[in-house]
Structure formats: structure tokens, C-alpha cells
Amino acid sequence: MTTQVATEEKNYLQEGHTLASWLLTKDHKRIAVLYLISVSFFFLVGSIAAMMVRLELTSPRGVLMSNETYNKAFTAHGAVMIFFFLLVAIPAVFGNFLIPIMIGARDLAFPRLNLLSWYFYMAGGTMFLIAMMSGGVDAGWTFYTPLSSIYSNGQITLALVAAFVSGFSSIFTGVNFIATIHKMRAPGMTWWRLPLYVWSHYAASLIIILGTPVVAITLLLVVFERVAKIGIFSPELGGDPVLFQHMFWFYSHPAVYIMVLPGMAVISEVMACFSRNKVFGYKFVALSSLGIAALGFIVWGHHMFVSSQSMYQGIVFSFTSFLVAVPSAIKVFNWSLTMYKGSVWLASPMIYALGFIGLFTVGGLTGLYLASTGTDVHVTATYFVVAHFHYVMVGGTLLAFLAALHFWWPKMFGVLYPEAIAKWNALLVFIGFNLTFLPQFVVGYLGMPRRYHYYYFAPEFQVYHVMSTLGASALAISLITPAFYLTYSLFKGPKAPPNPWAAKGLEWEACASPPIKHNFHGVPVVVGDVYDYDAEAEERALRGLPPKETH
Amino acid sequence: MAISLNKMNQPQDVVYEQFEDLAQQQETYVIGMWAFLVTEVMFFGVMFMSYVVYRWKYQPYFYALHQELDWRIGGINTFILLLSSFSVALAVHFHQKKKKMQTLACLGFTNLCALAFLVIKMLFEYIPKWNHGHYPGPGFTWDNPNIPGNIAQLWYSLYFGTTGLHGLHVLIGIILFSVLMFMIAVDHPAITDYLPTEMLGLYWHFVDIVWIFLYPLYYLMPK
Ligand code: HEM
Ligand SMILES: [Cu+2]
Numbered sequence: 195m196t197t198q199v200a201t202e203e204k205n206y207l208q209e210g211h212t213l214a215s216w217l218l219t220k221d222h223k224r225i226a227v228l229y230l231i232s233v234s235f236f237f238l239v240g241s242i243a244a245m246m247v248r249l250e251l252t253s254p255r256g257v258l259m260s261n262e263t264y265n266k267a268f269t270a271h272g273a274v275m276i277f278f279f280l281l282v283a284i285p286a287v288f289g290n291f292l293i294p295i296m297i298g299a300r301d302l303a304f305p306r307l308n309l310l311s312w313y314f315y316m317a318g319g320t321m322f323l324i325a326m327m328s329g330g331v332d333a334g335w336t337f338y339t340p341l342s343s344i345y346s347n348g349q350i351t352l353a354l355v356a357a358f359v360s361g362f363s364s365i366f367t368g369v370n371f372i373a374t375i376h377k378m379r380a381p382g383m384t385w386w387r388l389p390l391y392v393w394s395h396y397a398a399s400l401i402i403i404l405g406t407p408v409v410a411i412t413l414l415l416v417v418f419e420r421v422a423k424i425g426i427f428s429p430e431l432g433g434d435p436v437l438f439q440h441m442f443w444f445y446s447h448p449a450v451y452i453m454v455l456p457g458m459a460v461i462s463e464v465m466a467c468f469s470r471n472k473v474f475g476y477k478f479v480a481l482s483s484l485g486i487a488a489l490g491f492i493v494w495g496h497h498m499f500v501s502s503q504s505m506y507q508g509i510v511f512s513f514t515s516f517l518v519a520v521p522s523a524i525k526v527f528n529w530s531l532t533m534y535k536g537s538v539w540l541a542s543p544m545i546y547a548l549g550f551i552g553l554f555t556v557g558g559l560t561g562l563y564l565a566s567t568g569t570d571v572h573v574t575a576t577y578f579v580v581a582h583f584h585y586v587m588v589g590g591t592l593l594a595f596l597a598a599l600h601f602w603w604p605k606m607f608g609v610l611y612p613e614a615i616a617k618w619n620a621l622l623v624f625i626g627f628n629l630t631f632l633p634q635f636v637v638g639y640l641g642m643p644r645r646y647h648y649y650y651f652a653p654e655f656q657v658y659h660v661m662s663t664l665g666a667s668a669l670a671i672s673l674i675t676p677a678f679y680l681t682y683s684l685f686k687g688p689k690a691p692p693n694p695w696a697a698k699g700l701e702w703e704a705c706a707s708p709p710i711k712h713n714f715h716g717v718p719v720v721v722g723d724v725y726d727y728d729a730e731a732e733e734r735a736l737r738g739l740p741p742k743e744t745h
Numbered sequence: 746m747a748i749s750l751n752k753m754n755q756p757q758d759v760v761y762e763q764f765e766d767l768a769q770q771q772e773t774y775v776i777g778m779w780a781f782l783v784t785e786v787m788f789f790g791v792m793f794m795s796y797v798v799y800r801w802k803y804q805p806y807f808y809a810l811h812q813e814l815d816w817r818i819g820g821i822n823t824f825i826l827l828l829s830s831f832s833v834a835l836a837v838h839f840h841q842k843k844k845k846m847q848t849l850a851c852l853g854f855t856n857l858c859a860l861a862f863l864v865i866k867m868l869f870e871y872i873p874k875w876n877h878g879h880y881p882g883p884g885f886t887w888d889n890p891n892i893p894g895n896i897a898q899l900w901y902s903l904y905f906g907t908t909g910l911h912g913l914h915v916l917i918g919i920i921l922f923s924v925l926m927f928m929i930a931v932d933h934p935a936i937t938d939y940l941p942t943e944m945l946g947l948y949w950h951f952v953d954i955v956w957i958f959l960y961p962l963y964y965l966m967p968k
Contacts, residue, residue, distance in 0.1 A: 301763035303773045365784050373777040377769060403780055407787035415791075415906070424881035424902045426795050431881075431895045431902070437798055441791055717765065 205608065205708040220305035221711060226291035227606070228312055233287060234677070236278040236319055241670065243271035248663040254656050256648030264647035265332035266348070272335035277357050278319050280591050281449065284456035285367055286315070288598045289395045291606060293371060295701040295709065296389050298380025298718040303373040311366035318360030325349035325356060334645065336446070339427040339438045343419040351420050354413045361410040364452075368402030371395055380700075382720035389699055389724050390479050394459030397483035401448045401455070401490065409445035412438065439501055443494035451490045453587060454554075455483060457594030458525055461547050464597050465529045467697040468544035469536030470729040474528045482521035489518040499570050508567045515565035522558050526551060537732040541695070542616035546597035549624045553589025557582060560635065575645075577638030584631045596623065596676065603680060604690035605701060608708040611683040615675070622672035629665025633658040698725055759937040771940055778944045782951050785914075789955050792907040796962060799899060806892050810900045811966040813879070818869045819964040822862050823956065829858035830953045833946045840929075840939035848942065849926055855949065856922045859915050866912060874901075881905060904963060911959060914952045921945055 206223045209215070216224060246267040250258045259267065290308065294301055302308050325331055331353040333342040342350050375396050379388075416438070419425040427438040466473045473479055495503055495511030503511075529551055538544070560582040563569045573579065600620075604610055637658035642649060649655050693702040701709075704718045730742055764770040800807045836851035878886030881902040887894040925945055928936050 299763065303763065304777060305763060369777055369780040369784070372780045373773050376776050377773040378763070403784050404787055407784045408791050411788050411791045411910075418906070422881070423883050424898075424905070426799075426899065426902055426906070431899045432799075432803065432893070433899055434798070434802075437795065441794070712762070 203706070203710055205706060206711050207607070207708055209711050218309070220301070220309055222290050222294055222302045222305065222308060223606070223709060225308050225312055226287050229282070229286040229290065229315070232312075232316060232319065233279055233283045236274055237283075239323070240271055240274035240279055241673070243267050243274065245666065245670065247271055248666045250647055251649075251659045252656070252663050254648060254650045254653045256650075259647065261647050262332060263330075265334075265645070266326075266330035268645060269331045269334050270326050273331065273353065273357070274322065275587075276335055276449075276453075277360055278315075278322065280453040280587055281364060282315060282360075283595050284460065284591065284598060285371070285395060285398060285452075286311070286363075288460065288595075288602060289367070289371065289456060292602065292701055293374060293392060293395060294378065295705055295713050296392055296699060297375065297378060297383050298700050298704075298714065298720060299374065299378040300712040300714070302370050303378055304370050307366050307370055311363040311370070314363035314366065315360055318356045318358075318363065321352055321356035321359065325352040328352075336442060337413065337416060338442075339416060339419070339435045340429065343416050343425070343427060351417055354417050354420075358410050358413050358417075361406045361413075364402050364406050365410075368399040368406070371399040372403065375399075380718050380720055386477070386480075387720060387724050388480075390462035390473055390476065390483075391459040393480040394455045394462065394483045397487040398452050398455040398459075400484075401452050401487050404491070405445040405448040405452070408441060409449075412441040412445075436498070436501055436503075439498050440494070443497045444491070447494040447497065448487075448490040450583075450586065451486050453591045455486065457550065457591040458483070460594040460598040460601070461529060461550050462525075463697075463699070464543045464547040464601055465532045466725045466727065467601070467695055468539045468541055468547070469533045470539070470727045470732045471532050471536035472723075472725045472727060474531035474534070475524075476724070478524055479528050482524045485521035486518065489514065489521065493518050493565075496565050496570075499567050500574055512565055512567050516562065519558055519562055519565075522554075526555055526558075535729060537729045537736065540617070542613060542620050543597045543601035545617060545620035546593045546600065546623070549620070549627075550590060550593045550597065553585050553593065553624075553627065557585030557587075557589055560585065573638060575643055577634040577642045577644055579638065580644050581631045581634035581638055584634070588631070589627060593623070593627075596620070599676070599680070601695070602701075603683075604694045605705075605707050605709070607684055608690050608706075609683045609687035610690045610694060611679055611687055615679050619672055619675050619679075622668065622675075626665050626668030626670075626672050630662050630669055631665070633661045633665075637662075698727060759934075767938075771938070774940055774944060775947075778947050782947065785951055789907075789910065792903070792910060793958070793962075796903050796907065799903065803896050803899075806896045807900060808966055809892050810897060811963060813874075814870070814904075814964050816964045818865060819960050822865055823960050825858045825862050825865075826953045826956050829855045829862075830950055832858070833949045837939060837943050837946045840942040843939075845929065849929060852922055852926050852929075852942070856919055856926070859919045859922070863912060863915055863919075866908070907959060908963070911952070911955055914955070918945075918949055918952055921948070 206221055209221070210219075216228065219225060219228075246259070247264070250256060250264055250267070256264070290302070326349075329347075329349045331346075331348045331350055333346045333348070333350055337350070337354065342354075375388075375392060415426055419428060425431050425433050427433050427435050429435060462473055462479060493511060493515045495507050496515045499508050499511075529547075560578070564573065564579060564582060600611070600616055637655050638644075640655065641652065642655050642658075649659075690707045692705065692707045694707075695702070700714075700718055700720070705713055733739075734741060760767050760770055764773065832851045832854045836848050836855065839847035839851060874880065878884060879897075879901055881898050885894070885898045885901070887897050889897070922945065925936075925941055927933075928941075
């Protein structure tokens, strides 16, 4: 592939400057930018709620807020982060922007549906904000019945409808990605030449269309139970609240893979580029994404070991949960082996990606402690679980989001950011994160329950909580800093060349920075394999050695 | 005028800018539609799953409760939906042949069936049940001493929830068919080929299939 990019041509950012040209756009890249702005906003909202939670826990007596306010704070944190950041961020921003470009298409299959999905997302988000401000929601992001259907007085109905509406936004994105990946690939872009990025997003989209409808209708049934007093989960009517948990987790365990598979997508690209190597075992990594999607649907019962599930169910779900760790482990090993005999370059996206691998591994391994019924009975509903899922969701998805943001920023906006600050910042994220969540494993193991606003019964826990809050403050600083230097780079940053990382892939090699409206001139034709990096040549060049002799 | 009614006055097939050619566009639409139908299956799956769980738990009561429904009315409705599925398949066939009158006639017949289905459901099932106080909620009244009232209410919740969700899909179908018929009738430029009819047809077959499962489960329950 050759790069011929006429610099005078208008890029997608210059195609119209009015507000309407953004709000009514059908260009997948502009919709990605709209999503980037909105998910950043919701991330800020979720983070403020998190800081409230952390501040409250610095004292064993819970002096800052009442128990009810605290419930509202952690519900706001969990629900906003999950429904309006983690499930959306990578697919809707980077998936939207990159999938069409990576497969050599001009746009997604259904551009109007894509725009509609953003409006559904915003409608859901707005409803949730209104619910938070007009009374709050205190049932936790899991909305267990009968608390959510009968006992809680907050704005649960509105919050449930908000989650329902944003679920549709997810479904639209999933349908769009599936149709696009099946039918819009450029000539020569066979399934086995697809970047692993696309494979992972494909697997996540399958989970979205299979799982999201289930939770949507389940939440709707809770709404009916609240509003019309009909009930399928109501024990008074002979219904079973545990059925709600089954249907909720049938979606919400796979949903953790909706969050982390797109993150894994990013890591595959970043590891290949900054190791200057083919991803080790391409087919295994590709198929392990589908394996995760499939196995992810048969493990939900591990959230219900203590919810009156039968012992035999417990055994089966424990076993399947161990199985699901296998494809994740395949990925971790293969990424690590990608660096082997590579030419590793510690640029900021790579630091985030390495952080991902380490933290995700800790998260996954502690998942196995939770998946063994014996240990889970001891640590369930404690801070051990909280630490586990933050290692996978923050250490995994958020770090991947930051890696993607730094890796593709020059492509999206055509500017370079100050790399030195970015590197130090990446390190600070890693340190702040561990300082926040490592103590939570310990304090959870010692018995600190989750969702409590005090712990006067065990004042010795305070030191762990204070450490955690300090770490959270460091983390907060390191998450605000990129907002500053990235925004600065938009106005003052040097112009980026089409391929600043000398990376492989259609988005770097055949596309301007920022891309033009239809991404390519004509239709790219793909020959040869994906990730055809040559680590040895790069190393020789770096060391001033002559090129390798070919016999 | 009479002649133009029989011919589809279609512009040249339109290919949207993100596609290479018509074939790709049509295949993509069909895949998108199937992906959407998968989500629909999962929607109804929740309702069926709840039914299975509670029927398992309360089998004798559920058996007694199914006698609340008249299998003949359900049977007539089943027949009506099957007819409508047939006529929508014909509509797709005629649209492919660009026969406007026949397409419109078949779509019209489908819509009539859909409407009849809803009217029968309302007049002979929903409204009489409602008048007897057999609707879930605080006003539920029940005087059959052989079946506990709360189980009856649970059963009615499932019945109204599932058939209501299905009825909603029928209603959406009626609206979409009407819009489509209008657009075909006035040769709207957005109708560039038979694909809208085919996709709506897929949707309609799905709605029918859901009923094919609902009918035996709620009306013809074996002991
Ligand atoms: C190696 C694979 C994994 C295993 C075996 C695993 C296992 C578990 C288990 C058994 C629990 C329930 C603990 C309890 O409540 O007692 C749990 C909770 C949780 N896990 Fe994982 N997990 C894995 C990966 C992940 C990933 C990748 C994510 C997210 C990206 C994740 C997110 C969560 C969340 C959010 C919860 C808590 C839900 C709640 O109760 O609020 N897990 N995990
Ligand atoms: Cu899980």
C-alpha cells in the first residue's frame, strides 16, 4: 500500500462548522467525536460520585453523609460508570471511528442508525442525571428486587427507564457493527486478515445483541412491578426475586465482556505496533474473543453462590467460571509473547497497554478466587469483590481507553500531544490505581463489607481506607491531566503526519490524519497479512547495523 | 393512470454512498435485519423463560388456569395470523416483479388480518377479562377457591405481559405496513426496490412465529 495524501484536501473535521453539521451528521468519525465528548462528561460525573464515596470512608464512623446519601452516591457511581461509560466508551468512540477504516469501508452500514444510537444514549443519560438530581437512586447498579421494586423510594423508575433506553443505543451499535463487519470489508480483507481489533469488537457486538435485550425487558418488568403492582418477581404473588437475579446476571456477566473485549481489541493493536511484531498466535487471539463471548454466557450463576442457588448449580457455575478464564489467559500469554524478539518501544500507549496486561491479570486471577465456591462464601459482598472488578474494569477497560486515546489521537485530530508528559502521566495512573485498589483486597479479605458507609466495628480498617482515598486522589489528578494536554494539543500541538508511529494497518497506511470524509480515495485493495512488521529490520536500523542479508 | 398503477414507477435503483453496489447494500440490510431479529428473540425469550419457571413450579394451578382462555378464539387468531404471513410472502413476490397493485393488495390484506387479530383479542379476551377484574394489580379480583389468588395473579401477569408485548409488535407492524403502503402508493423516492417489503415481511413472520409458540403454551396446555 502506498500513501498518497493530498494535504490541501478537506478532512472530516472541516466538512462544515455549524452545530447542525455536528448534531445531524451521519459520518461515523463525527459521531465518534460526539461520543467522545459525551462519555468524557459522564466519566466526570461518575468520578465525582466516586470521590464522595472515598471521602466518606476515610472515617470509621461515617461522618460526612447519612447512610441513605451514601447509598445514592455509590449507586450513582456504579450505574453511571457502567451504563454510561464502560459499556459505551471504547465501542462507540474508537469502534465507531476505526472499524470502517480498518476494514476499508467508507462508513458503517447504517449511518442513520448510528446517529440515532447517540441520541438514545444522550436521552438515557439525561434521564439518569434527572433521576440522580431529583431524589436519587439508592438500589445499587444491580437493582435487585424486592428492594428496587417495593421498598426503595428513590427515582428508581426513571433510572430503570434510562438504563432501558441506553440499552437500545447499545443494541443499535451492535447491529451496525455486525452488518458492517460481515458485508463492508474491502476486496482482499478476508476474515483472517482482519485486525484483531475488529475480531474483538465483533465478539462484543454478538454479546450485545444476545444479552442486552434480556436485561432491557427484565428492567422493564421491574418498572411494571413498581408502577402497576403487577409482578413476576414479587414473593407476595408467588413470584421469585431470585429469577430477577438470574436474568440480570445472564446479561450482566456477559456485559463485563462487552466492557473488556473492546479493551482487549485496543491492546492487540498497541502491542503489535510498539513491539514491532506480529501478534503472537493471531488465530488463537481471534478465536479466543469468540470463545469469551460464548463461555461468558454460561457463568452468570457465580454471582449467586449465596443467593439460595442449589449446591449443584454452584458446582457447575464454578466450573464454567474457571473455563472462561482460559481464553482470557490465552490473550495475556500471546500479548506477552508478542514482545518476545520484538523491538519494544515504550511510548505512552504502550505503557498503558503494559499496565493493562498486569492489572487485568491480577483481576482475572482474583476472579478465580471468587469463582471457587469455598473462598467466595468468605469474601463475597466484601471489598475483595470491589477490588476484583476494579482491577478488570479500571485496570482493564479504562487503561485500554487511555491507550486508545493516546494511540489514535494523532489520527483522529491530526495533532501530536506532548509525549513526555503523557509518559509520566501513564506511570502515575498505574501507581495511583494500585494505591487505590490493592489495599481493598486486604481490607476485603479481613472482612470489610461493600456498600457500608461506616466501619466503626473495625476501626483498624481505617489505614487501608485512607491509603485507598489517597490513591484515588492521585488517580484523579492523573485522569484530569490528559484532558488538559490533549485539549492543549488540539490548538497548539504540532501537526501529525499520517503515520506518526510507523504502524501497520489501513488507518495508518492508506488514510490521512485526520481522515477525509470518505476515509479513502477509491477503494483500498488489501494484499498480504495484517501486522507485517519487521522487528529485526527495525532493531538493525536503530543500532546502525546493515540490513539483514537475504540468501 | 390505470396503467401506471400497475407498474412500479421506481427510479433507478439507488445505492447509498457507503456501499459499492446494489447487491452489497441489499445483503447488508438483510444481515442487519436478522441481527435485529436476534435481539427480538432474546426479548421474548425472557417472557418465555419466566413462563417456564413458574409453570414448573405451579404446574397443577397453571393447568387449571389455562381453562380461563378459550382455545377457539386463540385458534381463530392463529389462523388469521397464518393467512397474513402467507399474504406478506406474496407481497414480497409481487414487489420483486414490480407489480404495484398486487403488492398493495397483499399488504392491505395482511394489514386487515393484523387488525382483525387485535380486534378479536380486545373484544373477546382482554375486555371481558378486564370487566371480571382479572387484571394483575391491586384491583385483582378472584373467586375460584381451587386456585390461590396470588398464583392466578402471577399467571395473569405472565399472560398479559407476554401477549401484550406480542400485541405491541402487531400494532407496530400495522403502523409500519400502513406507512409502507402509502409510500408505495405515491411512488415515494425512498422506496427504491423490494427490500423494504422483504424486511418488513421478515419482521412479520417473526411476530407470527412468536404467536405460534404462545398459542399452545397458554391455550392448549397439556395436563
Ligand atoms: C477471569 C475471569 C473472571 C472470573 C472468573 C470472574 C469471577 C467473578 C465472580 C465469581 C464474581 C462474584 C463475586 C461475588 O459477588 O461474590 C465477580 C464479580 C464481578 N466481576 Fe468478575 N470475573 C472475571 C472477570 C471479570 C471481568 C473481565 C470483569 C469486567 C470487565 C469483571 C467484573 C466483575 C464485576 C463488575 C463484579 C461485581 C458485580 C457486583 O456484584 O456488583 N469480572 N467476578
Ligand atoms: Cu461474573
